[in-house]
Amino acid sequence: MHNTRFLTQEFEYFVPHTLSEALDLLFTYQDKRTKILAGGTDLLVKMKTLGIGVDYLININEISEIKNVELDKGLKIGAAVKLSQLEKMKAVKEEYPALYEGITSMAAIAIRNMATLVGNICNASPAGDTIPPLVVYGAKLRIVSKKGERVIPLEDFISGVGETILKRDELVSQVIIPEPYKDLGSAFCKKGRVKADIAKINLAVGIERDGDICRDCRIVLGSVFSKTLRAYKSEEILRGKVIKDDLIISAAKRAAEEIKPIDDVRSTAEYRNELARVMVEDTLHIAWERAGGKRW
Amino acid sequence: MKKMEIEFILNGKKRKIEVKPNDLLINIIREDLYLTGTKYGCGLGECGVCTVLLNGEPVLSCLTLAITVDGKEITTIEGLAQGDELHPLQKAFLKNGAVQCGFCTPGMILTATALLRENPDATEDEIRNYMRGNLCRCTGYVQIIKAIKECTSIKNKGLTN
Numbered sequence: 001m002h003n004t005r006f007l008t009q010e011f012e013y014f015v016p017h018t019l020s021e022a023l024d025l026l027f028t029y030q031d032k033r034t035k036i037l038a039g040g041t042d043l044l045v046k047m048k049t050l051g052i053g054v055d056y057l058i059n060i061n062e063i064s065e066i067k068n069v070e071l072d073k074g075l076k077i078g079a080a081v082k083l084s085q086l087e088k089m090k091a092v093k094e095e096y097p098a099l100y101e102g103i104t105s106m107a108a109i110a111i112r113n114m115a116t117l118v119g120n121i122c123n124a125s126p127a128g129d130t131i132p133p134l135v136v137y138g139a140k141l142r143i144v145s146k147k148g149e150r151v152i153p154l155e156d157f158i159s160g161v162g163e164t165i166l167k168r169d170e171l172v173s174q175v176i177i178p179e180p181y182k183d184l185g186s187a188f189c190k191k192g193r194v195k196a197d198i199a200k201i202n203l204a205v206g207i208e209r210d211g212d213i214c215r216d217c218r219i220v221l222g223s224v225f226s227k228t229l230r231a232y233k234s235e236e237i238l239r240g241k242v243i244k245d246d247l248i249i250s251a252a253k254r255a256a257e258e259i260k261p262i263d264d265v266r267s268t269a270e271y272r273n274e275l276a277r278v279m280v281e282d283t284l285h286i287a288w289e290r291a292g293g294k295r296w
Numbered sequence: 297m298k299k300m301e302i303e304f305i306l307n308g309k310k311r312k313i314e315v316k317p318n319d320l321l322i323n324i325i326r327e328d329l330y331l332t333g334t335k336y337g338c339g340l341g342e343c344g345v346c347t348v349l350l351n352g353e354p355v356l357s358c359l360t361l362a363i364t365v366d367g368k369e370i371t372t373i374e375g376l377a378q379g380d381e382l383h384p385l386q387k388a389f390l391k392n393g394a395v396q397c398g399f400c401t402p403g404m405i406l407t408a409t410a411l412l413r414e415n416p417d418a419t420e421d422e423i424r425n426y427m428r429g430n431l432c433r434c435t436g437y438v439q440i441i442k443a444i445k446e447c448t449s450i451k452n453k454g455l456t457n
């Protein structure tokens with residue numbers, strides 16, 4: 001058993017008040033074991049249980065530039081914004097319901113008061129609950145370093161379990177979510193062993209409706225592969241078609257064939273495949289109704 | 297490791313204290329400031345017994361570095377009563393048999409204060425949902441929910457949800 005009572009790692013601590021101070025620190029200490037501290041709900045657990053070493057710790061919670069959410073043709077969410085801050089926003093609940101459902105499915109209130117959206121992304125867990133919704137909404141990340149900045153799609157950010165394309169002198173400063181299409185319906189669904197558990201499977205879907213037709217859609221699953229997976233072939237079944245029950249059933253079946261789940265302590269692969277089919281079917285129905293589509 | 301001085305408000309009083317960067321808030325509260333109402337359970341964010349209020353919001357002191365609360369306000373269970381007068385939630389917990397071994401109680405009550413401030417008319421479902429990160433091995437939760445329900449606003453009291 002590991003000791004969860006103390007942190008045995010010794011490190012130097014910094015609490016920058018501006019982004020440029022933080023970027024200077026990251027630049028200076030890029031060859032050392034330097035870690036960014038947001039909510040710490042992943043980082044401190046990993047330091048306690050895996051004993052990961054840290055030489056320099058940079059607390060980004062006092063940087064005012066990254067503490068707010070800008071509501072301007074979509075959402076721009078700073079890296080120090082807490083999950084509970086987001087779930088209380090009307091715009092999140094009403095315009096991005098899959099994100100709202102993903103966030104509120106997570107842990108419990110104390111964790112969500114500490115944890116950030118960007119921390120959930122950077123932790124790069126295949127079970128991260130905000131990632132499928134954010135991919136559905138076409139989110140991008142603003143990545144900054146002392147040398148400049150780049151904006152990349154979230155889909156290209158995570159490269160494997162716990163791995164991202166972030167360079168050692170960079171940090172993610174903001175999540176940029178575009179304004180949704182006017183008739184977009186979206187939904188999130190998660191199954192754990194019990195409520196508030198880490199997901200066996202989590203998924204989000206979005207359908208853009210044009211009359212009876214699905215003009216575009218996204219079906220994004222988590223916990224079924226080393227990273228979040230888009231069910232492209234399943235999406236293909238719906239795209240450009242008149243939406244009917246049998247089409248949703250075949251899309252769900254196709255999605256379950258596309259995933260590559262593993263056997264682990266939470267479930268067998270076989271169970272996950274079957275579960276995925278049912279969950280995709282249900283969630284597509286909900287999204288289609290939210291898009292204003294009729295049921296049969 | 298070098299100690300650094302932090303200043304914060306603990307249960308309404310200003311405190312200045314030296315901490316090491318890797319000191320957890322729970323250990324500072326319990327062992328340096330001798331407030332042992334805050335309990336230590338899992339150490340991993342799963343059980344909620346270490347809950348304290350940070351600027352009024354529940355957080356877990358087992359996953360919080362003490363150094364990060366510099367300039368902030370912390371409330372522990374010891375900070376709720378007004379002199380000898382217990383907080384209404386504390387009274388309701390006692391009255392309803394919601395305290396058995398008592399280990400979960402500080403975290404439960406602190407979390408519930410935040411719930412009732414945010415949502416004074418909370419329904420039973422809303423109470424259960426909000427309290428889901430606070431585990432209790434003794435009561436089976438029924439008495440705890442009942443005690444919290446009793447403290448919701450008058451409007452809601454008569455309803456059974």
Ligand SMILES: Cc1cc2nc3c(=O)[nH]c(=O)nc-3n(C[C@H](O)[C@H](O)[C@H](O)COP(=O)(O)OP(=O)(O)OC[C@H]3O[C@@H](n4cnc5c(N)ncnc54)[C@H](O)[C@@H]3O)c2cc1C
Pocket residue numbers: 035036037038039040041042043044045060079105106107108111114115116117118119120121122123127128129130166170171172173196197198199340341342
């Ligand atoms: C009891 C418990 C239950 C949980 N339940 C869930 C759940 O249901 N679903 C779920 O998805 N997760 C869950 N989590 C995991 C965790 O709470 C989330 O992933 C959370 O969003 C992480 O955010 P944080 O701000 O705490 O990240 P931190 O722990 O501060 O950071 C996580 C990682 O990202 C890095 N990082 C943080 N911010 C940045 C940045 N701006 N730029 C670059 N790197 C950065 C850190 O260095 C670290 O490596 C749970 C955790 C606990 C302890």
Ligand code: FES
Pocket residue numbers: 335336337338339340341342343344345346347356357358359
């Ligand atoms: S001791 Fe902090 S959550 Fe269990």
Ligand code: FES
Pocket residue numbers: 394395396397398399400401431432433434435
């Ligand atoms: S009263 Fe014993 S753990 Fe809740």
